[in-house]
Amino acid sequence: MNSLARLRTSSRAATSVAAVALALALAGCSATNELTTQGDYPASDGVQVTVGDLDLQNLLVLAAADGAPGTVLGGVTNGSDADGEVAIGLTEADATTVEVAAGTTTLLGPDQAVEVAIDAVPAAPGALVTLTVTAGTGESQTVQVPVLDGSQEQYADLVPES
Incomplete structure (x- = not known):
């Protein structure tokens, strides 16, 4: 060679x-x-939590300032064959009950099926606030959710007036 x-x-x-x-x-x-698209993750501004058969997605609080009135945005999905309910609030005592039919999603917010109002949000926009989420079965969790104001265009018309 x-x-x-x-x-x-x-x-x-x-x-x-x-x-x-x-x-x-x-x-x-x-x-x-791990491939990010194969796992559950909050794809928007809010957070997600599961209680019982109910999945809560994109939970966040809208408020103009610390101590101002607020509202909870998000969705509650019931993947079971039975109707369910969940109470959402700063504490169990001031929670709003949301009923969710079997196999459906109920949206939360001022222009949606249910509004979860908060009299005085204990954190400024940009901070986190703790919500208590309790399923009708009694299972309860606390979750840290972001407080946002109307500076983002998609939320500008949804922030409660002080």
Whole structure:
């Protein structure tokens, strides 16, 4: 074999080794990192929580300022075959009960099926406030939700007036 043929053979071998190494490196990234689209995550400004058979999505509070009236935005989905209910508020004592028919979603907000009003939001926009969420089954959770104001266009008309 002449030197030109040896050079071509060794060049092809080096290229093949480099291609295999690159393929393994790229495959290793996907093997160690979970795909974001395969997991549940809040895709918007709010947070999500599950109590009993009810999934609450995109929960957030709208208020103009600390101590101002507020309203809860979000959705409650009942994936079960039975009607359900959930109480949402700063405490269980001041919670608003939301009834959700089996297999449906009920939207929360000023222009929606149910409005969960808060007399005085105990945090300024940009902070977090704790909501208590209690299912009709008695299961209860507290969840930290963001307080937003009307500075974002989609919320401007939904913030309660002081």
